[in-house]
Amino acid sequence: MTKKTGFIGLGAMGHPMAQNILKAGIPLVIHDIDASKTKILSESGALVASSPMKVAEMADRIVCLVETTDQANDVICGPDGIIHGASNGSIVICMSTIDPLVAKRIGADLDKKSIKMLDAPVSGGTGRAAKATLSVIVGGEKQVFNECQDIFDAVGNNVFHIGELGKGLIMKLINNMLGITNTITLIEGLTIGVKSGIGLETMLSVLKTSSGASAAVDLRVPRIIEDNFEPGGTMDIVYKDQELVTAYAKQIGVPTLMANVSQQVYQMARTAGLNKKDSSAVVKIYENLADVNIVGRK
Helix, strand or coil: CCCCEEEEEECHHHHHHHHHHHHCCCCCCEEECCHHHHHHHHHHCCCCCCCCCHHHCCCCEEECCCCCHHHHHHHHHCCHHHHHHHCCHHHHEECCCCCCHHHHHHHHHCCCCEEEECCCEEEEEEHHHHHHEEEEECCCCCCHHCCHHHHHHHHHHEEEEEECCCCHHHHHHHHHHHHHHHHHHHHHHHHHHHHHHCHHHHHHHHCCCCCCCCCEEEEHEEEEEHHHCCCEHHHHHHHHHHHHHHHHHHHCCCCCCCHHHHHCCCCHHHHHEEEEEEEHHHHHHHHHHHHHCCCCCC
């Protein structure tokens, strides 16, 4: 019999992921601080619980997908947290992108109650979440990973077991750092091109087939051409992720020059009121700095 699974956090990523878990035939118990987000899933067969603790009382495996480290800590270890409802042998799957050192501390707290934990952040954004084609990057014991393979297969088509608890988060933060810093250098290049009279579509065609090719090119340039900055990943989340990776790097003695500089550019965008827009909207900062119109130009 398929184990009943809990899912806490039904935001832009969590909602489509929970839908895909249901579609895979996995019984689901859901919770969100915004109760209105549970309606569609409950109509599709998910049970609704009133708190993370209640989810844990009803499920053997519990997914947590919230935005910040503090939120994840509260959902898992807070007064109404998973830790107070989960039984011996239950598994907590933290799919939030959080501080890996905090994740290890949470895992140690859970272990005292014989509750297992995986960190399993995802990459791919809202579009791939809807299509169930995310990358799932997992840390934790291999046997526990194996027990949750059906959940990972339901939400992604690239599933990686990196190593011990916390290693999935470290790998995810490295991936994000590369994408985030690449976005800034891409936009600097686009700004040079547009101000020199080269069209965005021309640059896109060249970059996609040349050594400058990257996921940032594929994802960001079409958004800039279309003036579409509805969030796949908000400026706030990108800033948070750079804060996590640079803070972790300091802990282990690794310099992160480019990550720190890129974070400050995103902070400029946040203070300009773009914090809830897609991170591609950082191009608007360069429009002002370079005195050139870029967005919406072909």
